[in-house]
Amino acid sequence: MARASIPPHEVADLALAPEGEARIRWADEQMPVLARIRERFAAQRPLAQLTIAACLHVTAETANLVATLRAGGATVALCSANPLSTQDDVAAALVLYQGVEVRAIRAEDLDTYARHVRSLLAGAPHVTIDDGADLLVTAHESAGAALGGLIGGLEETATGLVRLRRLEDHGTLACPVLAVNEARTERALNDRHGTGQSAIDGIVRASHVLLAGHTVVVLGYGWAGQGVAERARGAGAAVIVVEVDPLRALEARMAGYEVMPSLAAAERGDIFVTVTGSRRVLRG
Numbered sequence: 360m361a362r363a364s365i366p367p368h369e370v371a372d373l374a375l376a377p378e379g380e381a382r383i384r385w386a387d388e389q390m391p392v393l394a395r396i397r398e399r400f401a402a403q404r405p406l407a408q409l410t411i412a413a414c415l416h417v418t419a420e421t422a423n424l425v426a427t428l429r430a431g432g433a434t435v436a437l438c439s440a441n442p443l444s445t446q447d448d449v450a451a452a453l454v455l456y457q458g459v460e461v462r463a464i465r466a467e468d469l470d471t472y473a474r475h476v477r478s479l480l481a482g483a484p485h486v487t488i489d490d491g492a493d494l495l496v497t498a499h500e501s502a503g504a505a506l507g508g509l510i511g512g513l514e515e516t517a518t519g520l521v522r523l524r525r526l527e528d529h530g531t532l533a534c535p536v537l538a539v540n541e542a543r544t545e546r547a548l549n550d551r552h553g554t555g556q557s558a559i560d561g562i563v564r565a566s567h568v569l570l571a572g573h574t575v576v577v578l579g580y581g582w583a584g585q586g587v588a589e590r591a592r593g594a595g596a597a598v599i600v601v602e603v604d605p606l607r608a609l610e611a612r613m614a615g616y617e618v619m620p621s622l623a624a625a626e627r628g629d630i631f632v633t634v635t636g637s638r639r640v641l642r643g
């Protein structure tokens with residue numbers, strides 16, 4: 360793979376780039392729709408002259424998104440929205456082979472993370488892409504300095520939209536925001552099936568528990584909760600749903616789950632997953 364000219368970066372180790380490149384190619388083979396958009400972007404260059412700052416999971420899939428935006432003519436800088444998901448080899452490959460400014464190190468601390476967010480904003484982006492609204496909220500907090508050239512933002516998460524709607528309610532949201540999380544494909548496919556699989560995958564990897572024979576309590580039966588419940592049941596667990604919305608509680612019952620208040624479920628569950636969008640749903 361040819362080297363690009365190396366941009367400013369903060370990554371763990373550029374020597375990891377070949378492994379990252381292999382990972383990016385593998386992901387690309389699973390992403391045919393993005394590949395087609397990339398072809399069209401390369402021909403039409405709809406993003407020419409745009410600088411984009413992206414704060415996303417720094418993974419092979421995101422690397423292919425970045426390549427697509429660049430094919431459209433954009434200059435892209437990337438930092439990590441979640442230090443624990445950063446793939447250091449992918450970060451290295453983006454810097455070394457694609458010449459992308461990346462500031463992401465797996466398990467970086469909060470101060471480093473905040474510095475990376477500010478570095479990207481210092482590049483005066485025209486567009487932000489967020490997974491949790493940190494770029495856009497930080498831009499607003501920096502007394503408007505980073506807001507100057509901003510023409511819009513994209514937000515990928517339900518939680519990020521809550522933060523941005525708060526700004527909108529106060530009349531201080533400075534640019535239009537595309538609520539990616541409300542796209543039907545995002546809700547029905549990513550939130551339900553993607554999160555369902557990855558949440559169960561994470562629990563199994565971390566705990567090495569055989570789900571069959573255990574009782575999994577899912578608190579919140581929205582898009583993500585439905586996916587988690589379905590995957591847990593598929594792995595053989597008995598599933599209990601706790602849900603405050605009566606219609607969704609009824610949907611869960613109709614789908615064959617036991618539905619009950621959290622105190623009753625607390626006595627029965629072995630594993631608890633909260634997918635409500637709120638904190639402290641599960642307390643002592």
Ligand SMILES: NC(=O)c1ccc[n+]([C@@H]2O[C@H](COP(=O)([O-])OP(=O)(O)OC[C@H]3O[C@@H](n4cnc5c(N)ncnc54)[C@H](O)[C@@H]3O)[C@@H](O)[C@H]2O)c1
Nearest residue numbers: 517518550554579580581582583601602603604634635636
């Ligand atoms: N990591 C990911 O890729 C990913 C993807 C999608 C969603 N999420 C996160 O999962 C969470 C849920 O997202 P969603 O899209 O399913 O939201 P949603 O609004 O569709 O569902 C949330 C559900 O929780 C219920 N609820 C709220 N408070 C409750 C409580 N105290 N007890 C029981 N039920 C309660 C609501 O009635 C609602 O049905 C959010 O935090 C979101 O950011 C993460």
